[in-house]
Amino acid sequence: GAGVSQSPSNKVTEKGKDVELRCDPISGHTALYWYRQSLGQGLEFLIYFQGNSAPDKSGLPSDRFSAERTGGSVSTLTIQRTQQEDSAVYLCASSPGTGNGYTFGSGTRLTVV
Amino acid sequence: DQQVKQNSPSLSVQEGRISILNCDYTNSMFDYFLWYKKYPAEGPTFLISISSIKDKNEDGRFTVFLNKSAKHLSLHIVPSQPGDSAVYFCAASAVISSGSARQLTFGSGTQLTVLP
Secondary structure (H helix, E strand, O other): OOOOEEEOOEEEEOOOOOEEEEEEOOOOOOEEEEEEEOOOOOEEEEEEEEOOOOOEOOOOOOOOEEEEEHHHOOEEEEEOOOOHHHOEEEEEEEEOOOOOOOEEOOOEEEEEO | OOOEEOOOOEEEEEOOOOEEEEEEEOOOOOOEEEEEEEOOOOOOEEEEEEEOOOOEEEEOOEEEEEEOOOOEEEEEEOOOOHHHOEEEEEEEEOOOOOOOOOOOEEOOOEEEEEEO
16 A cells, blocks of 8 residues: 555553554555553553564563564564553554655554443 | 654634644754645645755745754644645654655644635
8 A cells, every 4th residue: 555554553451462554655664653642641662673674672662572674574563461551552564674764554543442 | 752743732823814833843953844734534745845954945825934953843724724624744864874865754734724
């Protein structure tokens, strides 16, 4: 597709369950980012993939959060044993790998009940 | 420690008037600044950017001003239109390594409402 695609668009899960969020970046974009936006907050950096380099995981809030990027394309963000404070909009973005051009997806709204 | 701050969570202006959104940063290594606009249920979209070698960049109704000594940037929208109503995020980046993609640090956003 022409843009960054994220699925699901909405996810409601029970506290303690695991969730997987998917991001399909723009074809050919070598850099992929995950951010999250909690209610009333700005965009919080989570993790960044650049080509074949080791990902920058410095923004992950706890070891319950992990992400992978298979084949340099699709990425999955996994949250284990979800907590209510994990409720947020999770945004994925990709860029060509140089310069500053980010393109964001529409996000996944996660609600932990 | 917030490196990029937008101290006004909301701003209301009358249609046709100027909207001024402000952003402050603390990291002197930031050398590229961007504004993104976000509508509900959509991802942020790029609006305008400025390099630290400039102090002004203009694109149609949108102008971004950078004051490096004050570590302050602002976005001016003139004339404001009801369709400009959205959340505006300021973002900044620093060189990590030559040729690599940059990680953006975002502010908390300002909700702009343009009243008809």
